[in-house]
Amino acid sequence: MTQADDRILETLSDSSLILSPRVLAVNTDYSRHYLSTRLGKLRDAELVDRIDEGLYQITDRGRAYLAGELDAEELEE
Structure with missing residues (x-):
């Protein structure tokens, strides 16, 4: 787990929304490409x-x- 992973989860949890890597990138200061990798x-x-492609x-x-x-x-087991 990385600091970015925590930020992604916190952002998704706090918003209670379905979000795309692009929206997450704007709200976390990480690149969309990096967030897509971490989301995987x-x-x-x-x-x-x-939920759907990119959501x-x-x-x-x-x-x-x-x-x-x-x-x-x-999580690593």
Whole structure:
């Protein structure tokens, strides 16, 4: 997990919206390309769902991670 991953999850959680990498880039100061890569990793870890092409929302598992109920080491297993 990276600092960007935390920012992505926090932004998705705080907004309660389905967002694109472009919108996330504007709100997190990371490039859209980098966020697209990170969103793929977060999707693999089941922390975000891809709702449609280029649209993502946080999962319950993602919220559990933000709440400290899920350790980053558990995500790598």
